[in-house]
Amino acid sequence: MQPVFAPRTTRARVSPRLAAILAIALVPLSAILAFAWAPIATIGLGEHGVQYDFPQKVFYWHVPVALAAYAAFAAGAWNGLLYLLKDDADYDVRSYAGVHVGVVFGTLVLLTGSIWAKAAWGVWWNWGDTQLLVFLTLYLFYAAYFVLRFSIDPGRARAKASAVFSVVGVALVPLSFMAIRIADTLIHPVVITSDGSRLTGPMWGTFAIGVLGFFALSMLMVQLEVAAKLRASRGWCASDDGESSIDSESRSEPATVAHA
């Protein structure tokens, strides 16, 4: 008999409670510190050579959100790889959630970056910036993941195609990260160079808190989405008292219905 293809476990890899506490504490804190503690830096020349200093504050969320998007894509790819190795539908759901959260964060990166570019460069987008093009390619690649996934009927074939797609796309992450360092035209601001950091102490502290906060937030979002998907696919496994199932091990038979 063909084994049932459905996720079996709901155990979270990282405590969702810890991720929630870190995200709730650190993300607002980074915004407060960005305005109250970090000094205004002068990076970016705007239209007609006018320097726009204050919009640089966007950086304190723009870059951490971008790093969190990279991490979510990498998590999606890692779980896709685990699916290919172990043929466990649980990894397929986790891979899907990672890519989904990565695309959500990627959208925010593009939006906040465009807002900053309008203030600093005077344009919403610069087609000559390698960093922007590589990130846009990465974003559109993973956006196409959903087109692929939902064009295939649920089951092993869909999970395998999705996993391969997510693994292939992750190669763009280091390329995107390195693009501004290998490009000839350094239009995009580079904060950490081979010569060291361009940030002062308070700027570093604020930035680091933002990175930690958005990493925790992305982990929380992935885990919540995984829990929602698992619960939707195995409705009768959920406890009647409304308790979230992400911390508990499944005790019943997996569903025969499709997931994610």
Next chain:
Amino acid sequence: MHDGWESVAAAYGIVVFAIVVWMWMILGKLRRNPARERSTIGRER
């Protein structure tokens, strides 16, 4: 008020708005109890 404060407010506002909407949707999904909504499917197990 600093020059360009509108850009900063828009950027931070968009991020907060997106995260709040996303959380509202996903927590709404988790709060719904499919065990009750799906009538008796699998209950007899």
